[in-house]
Amino acid sequence: MMRLVLVLFISLLFTQPAWCGELTLLSRQVHNGEVAVLLWQGEPLSFGVVRFRNEVLYLYPDADGAVALLPVGLNVPAGDYHLLAALVDLHGQTTTTELVLQVEYKKRPEEHLTLPERMVTPVAKDVDRINRESYLLQEKFALQSPRFWTTFERPVDESVSGVFGERRILNGKPKSPHSGTDFRSPSGTPIRSISNGRVALVADLFYTGQTVVVDHGEGLLSLYAHLSKVLVEQDHELIVGDVLGQVGSTGRSTGAHLHLTVKLLGERVDPLALLATFEKLNQVKGLDQ
């Protein structure tokens, strides 16, 4: 499939008719760990793709154009990235455009935590479980459903207690960076879905305890961790703001809080930066928040 898309993509590069509309980046500059948004505003497209860092991503048509969400992973080096887009209109006419996305490096804070040793260096019998669960999550994060998302909002009202990408030192050992955002919410606080979506997973997992994963479509998913109570089932359809569970401290947790991870096309991105990006996108597109 990818090969077919690549061949099509390359063949599209040789035609260049004029047409009506504008292809822009929502922000020409983003940090590593954020989402870049490529926006087509103009006549309807039948097909659009963009090449970013050797990957070909789709522009998904919508009411007033098309949108591509580009994950800029935490490990993407700072620099200028050339985006090559090919757009096909409803008559099959094609145009190509090149834009430059500037990635700036963001320094993340360091955090030292003390946890039960088994949660930092799992014993052999936990390793199998951890591997199984990691595979299950990867499978869910690879979903590419049609778009459910519209507007986005915070999952809880409380302030942030742990930022995305923090370099974590657990019991004195450096571990992988913090995969999401932590909110300082007391046990029992209702957790709201950050956007429209469908429940892709409800499970009790080693690290994240009682966990809900919501599929927002087009490769964008959110994961809510350490819940004390889950209030939805697999395949439930949710509207932005619908309550899906309650805050708790299950799994690898030092106390009640909500941990929110957001994945775009398999890449972890900063949930708060994503919310800010969508706020801006919806302003540009004239949608209500």
Ligand SMILES: [Zn+2]
């Ligand atoms: Zn966390």
